[in-house]
Every structure is written in structure tokens, then in C-alpha cells.
Amino acid sequence: MSSSSDTNKGLKKGKWSKEEDEMLKVSRNAGLIRCGKSCRLRWYNHLRPDVKKGPFSEEEKTKVFRFFNNFGEFKWSKLAQELPGRSDNDIKNFWNARKRKLEKRMSPFPDKMELNDELNKSGSNSQQVKDSQDDEFNIPQVKFTYGYGIRSMLGEYPQIPPPMETQYQMSESSSPYKSGSLKSMFYRQENWEGFDASRVHSSELNLVDEKGKKPISLKDDVEANLDDLMDPCLLIDFS
DNA sequence: AATTCCTGCAACCGCGAATGT
């Protein structure tokens, strides 16, 4: 019936030897004790003349992320057409490896209560919070969700700020470098520790760089940080 | 130094689509 059945007819499986590769290069699958499917896969993924190996370039990575953001689904073969020399399998491996890493970083993902604990704990270490302790600033007022920062979020919030605290500071006050307001922001998981709760009560947040001078140009940053778009992140909703 | 864990990669599997008879 299906091609999978021919793997049970005494055909060889597993790793390909150099001799087998040479035979396949010379003449399709003549003389090989391999099923056609296996030969095709070997040829397409490894032996065809224009096959490209090695780590993905920045340009290739960008294409992959952009493709996913545009189509929101896994069409490896279609994507392979955009990346000359790369096979669908290569791209799939690249994507899955990345996904695994991120899932590991996300796990165990804290639930809402744990997250509140974290926020309050870190907030209590902050002088600014002590100074301005006020019901208005209580964390429970802040709604949050979490997940991957991928297409669905991008559609709604096309501008994703870079991590707070590490690279940037936030200011709720008016600033000469006002860059607009945000109704929501993303907060990367790795930065949850040290979260300054006193700074997230306002629905009008202005982002400036660490010196408090340069407004963040999110348009450029999104382009430059496509990798970050797949990072697990916390979406704080101020609405 | 030995063992375990992690990661990247290659290959297999099942299924539906396309093609051949």
C-alpha cells in the first residue's frame, strides 16, 4: 500500500555510508537497498549540488521569523523556497531547536499568584516603591498574560519595547524625549527579577534609554531584534 | 575521570496528494 510498507521488505535503514552516497550521486537509487523515499530525502537534504550547510546566517534567520510572522503557520517546504540551499528539514530543525530552548526557559511558567509574589518581592526591594507605596500602585490592578511574543501579539501591538531595567528605563512623567504612550508592554521573563512595581501603574508610559535621553525608536528595534520576538514574554495590560 | 544532560542533526513514519497503469 503506502510507501511506509517498503521499509519492511529487507531494505536498509539508518545512516548512509559514503559508498551509498556515491552510488546515489551517480545513478538515482540503482543498486541501493534503500527505499525511494529514503533516497529522495538523502539527495534533497544532503547530496544535491546546491545544498547549503552550517549555521543559519542572520539574513536566513530573519527570513524565517518574518515568514512565520507573516503566515503564522509551519510551511517548511514553502519557506525552503525562500532560502536557497536550505531544505525543509533544515529549517524545521532550526525552528524546533529554538522552540525547545524557549520552552525550557519558560518552564515552569509561574501562574498569576506566583507572579504576583515575584512582583511584590522585587518591588519591596525597591526604594522607589517604599517611597511611593500607595494603593494605586498595587500590583493586582495590573492585568497580565504571558506567552510567546509572536504574530498574534505583533498584530495588535506592533511596537514591542525592549527589555526594561537592563537596557532601558521607563518614566511615567512627561519627558522631553517623549516617544508616545503605550497601553501595554512586553516584559521579558528573564527580567522579572528586579521588576520595579512602582513603575507600571500608569497607562501613559514614556520610554527613554538608560541615560534618560534617547527616545526608543521601536520601529528600528523590532527590525533589529527579530530574535526577541519569539522570546517568552509577559504582556502587561494597563487598560 | 566518569556519568548525566543537553543540543543539533539525520532519518523515519504516517498520511494525503499526485501520478501511473
Place this chain on the structure above:
DNA sequence: CACATTCGCGGTTGCAGGAAT
């Protein structure tokens, strides 16, 4: 047109080698 075979795709698994303990 019906059935058989092959092809192509996406999901998954298994293994080897390096890193961490």
C-alpha cells in the same frame, strides 16, 4: 474510473558528540 504506486510534507524520534556536573 478504480486501484496501485510513488511522491512530498510535517511531525517525531533516535543518536552522536559536546557541555555540565
